[in-house]
Amino acid sequence: MEVLQAIKERRSYRSYLDRPVEEEKLQAVLEAGRWAPSVMNLQPWRFIVIKDQDIKDRLKKSCQETLQKIYQASGWGWVSRFSLEFLSQAPVIIAVTGDPQKTGADQFILETGRGYAFSCCAAVQNMHLIAHALGLGTLWFTLYENDKVKGILDIPKELDVVSMVVLGYPAGTAAQVKRKPLEEMVSVIG
Numbered sequence: 003m004e005v006l007q008a009i010k011e012r013r014s015y016r017s018y019l020d021r022p023v024e025e026e027k028l029q030a031v032l033e034a035g036r037w038a039p040s041v042m043n044l045q046p047w048r049f050i051v052i053k054d055q056d057i058k059d060r061l062k063k064s065c066q067e068t069l070q071k072i073y074q075a076s077g078w079g080w081v082s083r084f085s086l087e088f089l090s091q092a093p094v095i096i097a098v099t100g101d102p103q104k105t106g107a108d109q110f111i112l113e114t115g116r117g118y119a120f121s122c123c124a125a126v127q128n129m130h131l132i133a134h135a136l137g138l139g140t141l142w143f144t145l146y147e148n149d150k151v152k153g154i155l156d157i158p159k160e161l162d163v164v165s166m167v168v169l170g171y172p173a174g175t176a177a178q179v180k181r182k183p184l185e186e187m188v189s190v191i192g
């Protein structure tokens with residue numbers, strides 16, 4: 003698949019079939035993450051592959067509590083209606099954790115370095131793209147509280163759960179979303 007085609011066609015899926023992801027495809031997704039660029043090539047990530055149903059159910063329950071908090075703070079209607087069923091439904095969730103100590107030169111100019119998180123996000127995007135090219139669906143998921151997820155997954159407290167990649171065969175079609183035109187996001191100097 004052409005890279006630009008994959009970039010444009012990838013969509014977020016919030017509903018998944020009860021169908022496992024083939025091991026070769028899962029390995030390809032992890033491999034795409036491994037080859038992401040990272041600050042000073044520090045590769046500050048760990049990819050935690052979650053297939054266990056009980057753990058997925060516990061994540062869903064924890065995230066439901068988090069959604070409640072977000073709703074109370076924001077009052078946003080969509081938050082109260084947002085279903086987290088996909089966390090139990092999807093066959094695989096990959097938690098991408100990053101080590102804030104492995105953040106490169108920005109630790110000397112920022113209070114909290116960002117290089118480690120940028121690197122993890124590059125890995126996450128690689129995973130989304132290869133998954134799409136392999137006929138899988140994904141969701142970039144961040145509606146969780148770090149401490150709660152670290153407790154459930156037994157992740158050392160010094161690490162940051164940067165994002166989760168929900169992975170599986172999609173059920174149904176994705177919401178059709180648009181992008182703003184380039185003119186609204188580009189300015190040229192010179």
Ligand SMILES: Cc1cc2nc3c(=O)[nH]c(=O)nc-3n(C[C@H](O)[C@H](O)[C@H](O)COP(=O)(O)O)c2cc1C
Nearest residue numbers: 012013014015016141142143144145146176177179
């Ligand atoms: C940093 C980041 C965090 C996101 N977190 C969530 C999330 O927690 N839940 C969710 O349903 N979608 C999440 N998304 C997906 C976006 O909603 C989605 O990418 C956007 O609406 C555009 O749709 P598309 O991915 O189908 O092009 C996230 C995306 C990014 C880049």
